[in-house]
Amino acid sequence: SAVGLVPCAYVCDCWSRRRLALIGIVMVAVGFVFFPLGGFFPKGSMLYMLLIVGSLLVGMGQAAQVSGWFAALAPIVPAATRGRFFGTMRVLFQLTSVFIALLVTLVLPKSAPIWVLQAVLGVAALSIIPWYITYAAIPDMPAGMRRHGDSFADLLRIAARAPGFASFCAYSFIIQLFSGGCLGVFGLIEKRQLDLADGWIVLLANLSMMGSVLGYFLGGRAIDRYGTRGVFFFCHMAFGAILFFFLFRDCYGMPLIAGLAAAHFLYGLPLAVSSIALSTEMMALAPERGRSVATSLCFALGLAGASLSGMLVGWGVRMGIFSQQWTLVGQPRTEFDAALLIYAVLIITMTITLGLVPSVLGKATDDGNTAR
Numbered sequence: 001s002a003v004g005l006v007p008c009a010y011v012c013d014c015w016s017r018r019r020l021a022l023i024g025i026v027m028v029a030v031g032f033v034f035f036p037l038g039g040f041f042p043k044g045s046m047l048y049m050l051l052i053v054g055s056l057l058v059g060m061g062q063a064a065q066v067s068g069w070f071a072a073l074a075p076i077v078p079a080a081t082r083g084r085f086f087g088t089m090r091v092l093f094q095l096t097s098v099f100i101a102l103l104v105t106l107v108l109p110k111s112a113p114i115w116v117l118q119a120v121l122g123v124a125a126l127s128i129i130p131w132y133i134t135y136a137a138i139p140d141m142p143a144g145m146r147r148h149g150d151s152f153a154d155l156l157r158i159a160a161r162a163p164g165f166a167s168f169c170a171y172s173f174i175i176q177l178f179s180g181g182c183l184g185v186f187g188l189i190e191k192r193q194l195d196l197a198d199g200w201i202v203l204l205a206n207l208s209m210m211g212s213v214l215g216y217f218l219g220g221r222a223i224d225r226y227g228t229r230g231v232f233f234f235c236h237m238a239f240g241a242i243l244f245f246f247l248f249r250d251c252y253g254m255p256l257i258a259g260l261a262a263a264h265f266l267y268g269l270p271l272a273v274s275s276i277a278l279s280t281e282m283m284a285l286a287p288e289r290g291r292s293v294a295t296s297l298c299f300a301l302g303l304a305g306a307s308l309s310g311m312l313v314g315w316g317v318r319m320g321i322f323s324q325q326w327t328l329v330g331q332p333r334t335e336f337d338a339a340l341l342i343y344a345v346l347i348i349t350m351t352i353t354l355g356l357v358p359s360v361l362g363k364a365t366d367d368g369n370t371a372r
Contacts, residue, residue, distance in 0.1 A: 002303045004063035009071075009296035010152045017068030017292060018140040024064025025135060029128040031057025036118040036125075065135070066299070070283055071291040072138055080224065082283060086276045087220015094213045094272075098206060100124075105202070155290035159297055162287040164358035169298045171356040172278055173305040175232075178347040179239050179274070180306025181313055182340060183208055183267065186246065189336045190260065200257065204264045211268025219273030228277045228357065235277070236351045238270040243344035250331050278302065285358060313339045 012020050034054025041047040077085045104120060150158075160166050183205070190196045190204065223231055246263040250256055286294040313336070316322055322335035 001059040001063045001066075002300050002307075004060045005067050005296045005300045005303075006293060007152075008060075008064045008067035009292040010155060011064075012068035012071065012292035013155060013290050014150070016140055017072050018136070018138060021065045021068055021072075021135055022132060024061040025128065025132045027057050027061030027064065029061075029125065029132075031055070031059075031061060032121070032125050032128065036121040039114040039118045067296045068292045070279065070286070070295040070299070072140075074283055074286075074288075074291060076139070079284060082280045083220040083223030083276060085220070086279050087216045087218075087223075090216040090220075090272065090276065091213055094209055094216060098209050098213070101206065101209075150290065152293075155293040156297070158287055158290045159294035162285065162294065165285045165287065165294060165298075167356040168281060168285050168358065169301050171353055172282070172298055173301045174350055174353050174356075175235070175274060175278070175347075176302045176305030177309050177312075178343050178350060179271065179309070181309030181311075182239075182243060182343055183264075183271075184310050185313055185336050185340055186260075186264065186267075189334065189340075193332075193334050193336070194256070194260075196257075204260055207261050207264040208268040208271075211265040212272035213268075215269040215272025216276060218269075219276045222273070223277055223280055228281050231273060231277045232354055232357060233351065235270040235274040236347055236354070238266075240344045240348035242267045242270070243340050243347070247328060247333070247337055247340055247344070251329055281357065309343075 008020060008024070031054045034050045034057070038047050038050045038054075041050065073085075107120065108116065187201055187205065190201050196204075219231065242263055245266070246260075249259045249263065252259055282295055282298050286298070316339060317335050322338035324335050326333050326338065328337070
């Protein structure tokens, strides 16, 4: 998906955002069919081929749909209400995700036969039909805005030279780099060091999702009212504080599971708020000419930062960079705690990178310029 994002965005800007998105949704539907079909085959080359082809189709289909999404929203959603729009949309998305996850948990027995898993995937696949219908109702870009004469390199240069946009892309990468992999590290500590049951780990992960619901609700309103200046600062401080809270999890005189639950729920708040702030700021700074390429480039850099966040922890653990056994206030800690400690210090220290965000220095206007 990440690899296909920017090339698909170029096709969007030169051809049609809506048509490419609808083709992408069809690709997702076709690719999704391969997963339940895999249940009819034993382990072997045929099964792996089905899963690989299905994954590639779903990933490329998602890239085709997402690549023009923010550009399609730009003329529809007024700049003054984008925070609330993204907040409301993502609250609904997250609540649906939590509801479906709980429903599947209730439906699936402890050891589900293959046909039950295939049935669940089949029912989930039906949601692609209303996805196609509702997306088809979104207006397409006017024919005069299509850049048939611009090369891919031209649109990349336009995005790089837009006032403040390149520095904001760098900031998006940085904040995702130091925050994107932390929830995964939480789960590793809970599983490997604290030896929690799988049910508790799943519950704690759902609490992170519930925290994000509240974060989306509050974040959208805060951004429209106060702008992204204070919101980004809050996210940096909140990320660092919650990571330190998790590190001192057994020092509060409360049950351990209660402290972990609080950390998960609270971490979901800035995670959601920062995602809305990043989307809102990105749409304000992206140039109108080649907007799909610009927003997809920024989005891809954010995905790269979040992916690299987890990869760096894994690389550091495998190379033995972090101490495997150390103590904090007399309590044993592991190499994963060491990684969280480094991330906590870095995310707070990197508050200085807020200077890369134009709206911290002034109010970003909708035409991509910055009013001082």
